[in-house]
Each structure stands twice: as C-alpha cells, then as structure tokens.
Amino acid sequence: MIANRPGAGAVIGTLEAAKSPPDGYTLLMMSNTQTANESLVPQRKYELMRDLVAIAPINSSDLVIVVHPSVPTKNLKEFIVFAKSQPGKLNYASSGQGTPYHMAGELFKTMAGIDLVHVPYRNSGEARNGVIGGQVQMMIDAVTTMAPxxxxxQVRALATTGKARSGVLPDVPTVEEAGLSGYExxxxxxxxxxxxxxxxIIDKLNAAINVAxxxxxxxxxxxxxxxxxxxMTPEEFDKYLRNDIVKWAEVVKRFADKP
Structure with missing residues (x-):
C-alpha cells in the first residue's frame, strides 16, 4: 500500500516514516529533496541519516536547461557569457523553493559564476508556462516533460544535466560537453x-529491488x-546519500549567505 503524505517539502512524510516501527513494512520513497532538506529545513524534527537507514536507490532522471527563444544565445557557453554581461538581470523558473529544479539552478549559477534571479512558481506546470511565455528566461526541468x-x-535546449546524453534529447549535449566541467x-x-x-530485512529488500x-x-x-x-548495495547507497547531503549543503550555504 502506498500512503502519500505531502506537505512542507516532503518533511511531513519523511518524519512519519522515521517514526514508524522498524519492522520492514513501512518504507520511505525519497529523492534528493530529502538530502537537500538537511540544509534547507534546519527546524525539521528528524535527521535523515540518524532516523532512517538506506535500502537502495531506484533510478535517476536527467534534467534539461532551456531558455526562451528570445534569449540571444545558441549554446550554453554563449548563455553563460550573456548572463555574466548583465548580472542579476536574467531570471530562471523552478517549481518551488528547495525543489530539485531549484537546487539544480543554484548549482549551475555557482559553477558557472553567474547571477540569475530565482523565480519560484507553485508547480512545474506554471514554471514551464513562465519560460514558454517569456516571463522568465531560463528553466531547468525534467527531460521528458520539456522535450515536446x-x-x-517553444524553448531552446542548451544542455542536459546527466553524465551521458539523454536518449530523449540525443542531439543536446551534456553540461560537461557544453563546457561546464563537473556539473551533474x-x-x-x-x-x-x-x-x-x-x-x-534491509539486505533482502535491497536484493529484491536490484533484481526488479x-x-x-x-x-x-x-x-x-x-x-x-x-x-547499489545498502552501504553504497548510504555513502551516496551522505555525499549528496554535503553537495547540497554547500549550494544552500552559498545562496543563503548572499545578501
């Protein structure tokens, strides 16, 4: 049985899972939202790596960096140069503060050395309409959602955010290929x-998930x-989670410290 517990940026559902009996019957389906929340939501009533234990990852999905067609840049390098020429004048959309799309945007800003204004929308659909309509210049969104x-x-794709090119947009380079080394x-x-x-129980669940x-x-x-x-094994996923927490903590610190 799946029990959706939305609210507070996944904090409510995570807390409920953390407080559940440790019998293997209540599990938390989670994402990088939870690892980012370790820094974004300091007042939460749980610690991810203290109150929960890693079982296994499931899958990962690439994102794509897109701009409105009115932006006079044809590739990622040109966009970075363009953004550097007018700091704070361009903006980018996301589906909300602290979402993976927001965090991906802040990581991009940091690594590219550019100043873009974050415009959080209530959901991905509204954010997508914002960049399609030209109210914002850039957005990072799921590849499959933005591909049509x-x-x-309606938008111009500059780069995808994974280690390899996406099969959904095979002609679009990765951020690494486009010239921004180390971004993922x-x-x-x-x-x-x-x-x-x-x-x-953890090992049995891990084995079943990896087969599936x-x-x-x-x-x-x-x-x-x-x-x-x-x-991954449970131990490998545990390490992955801890590294992800550190990665997003550094990003959060940079934009939180900005006046």
Missing part, C-alpha cells in the same frame, strides 16, 4: 527504512522516459 516543448520550438544534477529516487530495521530494476523491460521503459536504474 523543445521539439515545437539529476532527480533520483530511492528507498529508506526507519532506523533500527534489522540488517537481514534491472529487468530488461523496466530498463527500456525508463530509457524511453529519460531515466536509468541505479543499482
């Missing part, structure tokens, strides 16, 4: 359990959607 708008010429920002999903869940996500039909289905499986 790219093909229709994806949306990933994973599972955690309440702290204290017995290790044999590597089924050929699942791999193909996800590939068509711009996603790829992430196969």
């Amino acid at each position: 708008n790219v093909s229709q010429g 920002a994806t949306i990933w999903l994973g599972l955690m359990a309440p702290a204290g869940t017995p290790k044999p 996500i590597m089924r050929p039909e699942i791999i193909k289905l996800w590939a068509d959607q711009g996603a790829a499986p992430m196969s």
Whole structure:
C-alpha cells in the first residue's frame, strides 16, 4: 500500500516514516529533496541519516536547461557569457523553493559564476508556462516533460544535466560537453527504512529491488522516459546519500549567505 503524505517539502512524510516501527513494512520513497532538506529545513524534527537507514536507490532522471527563444544565445557557453554581461538581470523558473529544479539552478549559477534571479512558481506546470511565455528566461526541468516543448520550438535546449546524453534529447549535449566541467544534477529516487530495521530485512529488500530494476523491460521503459536504474548495495547507497547531503549543503550555504 502506498500512503502519500505531502506537505512542507516532503518533511511531513519523511518524519512519519522515521517514526514508524522498524519492522520492514513501512518504507520511505525519497529523492534528493530529502538530502537537500538537511540544509534547507534546519527546524525539521528528524535527521535523515540518524532516523532512517538506506535500502537502495531506484533510478535517476536527467534534467534539461532551456531558455526562451528570445534569449540571444545558441549554446550554453554563449548563455553563460550573456548572463555574466548583465548580472542579476536574467531570471530562471523552478517549481518551488528547495525543489530539485531549484537546487539544480543554484548549482549551475555557482559553477558557472553567474547571477540569475530565482523565480519560484507553485508547480512545474506554471514554471514551464513562465519560460514558454517569456516571463522568465531560463528553466531547468525534467527531460521528458520539456522535450515536446523543445521539439515545437517553444524553448531552446542548451544542455542536459546527466553524465551521458539523454536518449530523449540525443542531439543536446551534456553540461560537461557544453563546457561546464563537473556539473551533474539529476532527480533520483530511492528507498529508506526507519532506523533500527534489522540488517537481514534491509539486505533482502535491497536484493529484491536490484533484481526488479534491472529487468530488461523496466530498463527500456525508463530509457524511453529519460531515466536509468541505479543499482547499489545498502552501504553504497548510504555513502551516496551522505555525499549528496554535503553537495547540497554547500549550494544552500552559498545562496543563503548572499545578501
């Protein structure tokens, strides 16, 4: 049974999972929203790596950096030069403060050395309409969601954010290929359990998940959607989560310290 517990940027659902019995029957489906919240929401009543334990990642999905056609740049390098020429004059949309799209935008700003104004919308649809309508100049969104708008010429794709080119937009270079070395920002999903869940249960769940996500039909289905499986042991996923927390903490500190 799936129980959706939305609200407070995933804090409510995460807290409920953390307080659940550690018996293997209540799990948390989570994403990089939770790792970013470790810095974004200091008043939360849980610590992710203290109150929950890593089971396994599920998959990761690439994002794409797009601009409105009126922006006079044809590629990512040109956009960075253009943005540097008018600091604070360009803006970018996201589906809200602290979302993976917002964090990807702040990471891009930091690594590119540019000053863009963040415009948070209530949801991805409104943010997408903002860049399509020209109210904002740039947006980072899911590849599959934005691909139809790219093909229709409503936005211009500058780069995708994964390590390899996306099968959904194969002609669009990665950020790395486009000239910004070391940048990577994806949306990933994973599972955690309440702290204290017995290790044999964690290992059994991990093994079952890794079998399921590597089924050929699942791999193909996800590939068509711009996603790829992430196969790890519980220990590897634990390390991945801790590194992700550090990564986003550094990004949050930079934009939080900005006057």
